[in-house]
Amino acid sequence: MSQFDQVSAVKKANIYFEGKVTSRTIVFADGTKKTLGIMLPGEYEFGTDVKEIMEIQAGELKVLLPGAEEWLHIDGTGEFTVPANAKFKLEVTAATDYICSYIAE
C-alpha cells in the first residue's frame, strides 16, 4: 500500500528545529493520527505523549531509545517504538522520510 486512503490531511505543517524537522498530520476515519515527516541531518531530542511507532521509509540515522545504552543504527528502512511519556535522541545523517503512528493505550 503506497498511500493512506480516506484520510484528512491537515493543511499546516508541523515545524520544529527551524524547519530541519517537519511533518504533516493525517487523520483517519477512526480519529487516529499519523504524521508523515522529514528530518534533515542534525541531532535532536524528542518527547512522546503517547506510544509512537516510527517507520523509516528512507534515510540514515541513529536512535537512542529511552533506557537504552546502545544506539540503534538505521540505514535505508527500519522501525522503532518509543513508549509514552518518554524521551529519545536522534542523530540524523541523511535526509530521512518517516511515518509516525500515535498509539493511545
Place this chain on the structure above:
Amino acid sequence: MSQFDQVSAVKKANIYFEGKVTSRTIVFADGTKKTLGIMLPGEYEFGTDVKEIMEIQAGELKVLLPGAEEWLHIDGTGEFTVPANAKFKLEVTAATDYICSYIAE
C-alpha cells in the same frame, strides 16, 4: 477549512535539493492532486508541467515568475500562479509552508 477531507496521502515524500525542499502528495476523489510542502532557505529554480497555484501559508520568500522582471515578495501568506511548461525562481529566506495545486487545462 483547516484540512483536506476524504483524500489519499502518498506515503513517500517528494525530496528535492537534498531535502531543503520536500513535499507530500495528496490525491482527491476526482483524481486531482495537491502537494503540501516545505522549503528551507535557499535559491531554487523549478519547472512546471501543468499550471500551478502556489499558496504560501507561512514563511518568507521572493518569486521571479516566468517573463517577469520584478521579484514578488511574500512575507507570511500569499499566492502566485505559474503557467504550464514554465520555469520560475525562488529565493526563500525563512522556512516556508506551502500548498501547491496542479491545474490540468
